[in-house]
Amino acid sequence: MSPDWRASRIKDCWEKFGRAxxxxxxxxxxxxxxxxxxxxxxxxxxxxxxxxxxxxxLPDDATILNLKHPCT
Structure with a gap:
């Protein structure tokens, strides 16, 4: 399974139902x-x-950290 294929499947699922x-x-x-x-x-x-x-x-004052995964 190529990374592009994996990312494409995840994005498809995300748009259909995953995000909600x-x-x-x-x-x-x-x-x-x-x-x-x-x-x-x-x-x-x-x-x-x-x-x-x-x-x-999340509320506007929520603390959200956007970090690279340590395995990447």
Whole structure:
């Protein structure tokens, strides 16, 4: 499985249902004192999609760290 194929499948799922599902889970689990770390692996574009969803789902004053995954 090539990285491009993997990223393409993830993006397809993200657009169809993944983003809404992820945002719902974050909204349900997030507490005011939390620090959220976005360290998606492999593809910067995927990390950007997750960052955008986090920013939309969480309050404006939420602490969100956008970091490269340590394995990349």
């Amino acid at each position: 599902s992820y945002a719902h889970r974050i909204e349900e689990l997030y507490e005011d004192s939390d620090t959220v770390i976005n360290s998606c692996t492999s593809d910067e574009c995927l990390r950007d999609l997750v960052q955008e969803a986090l920013e939309d789902a």
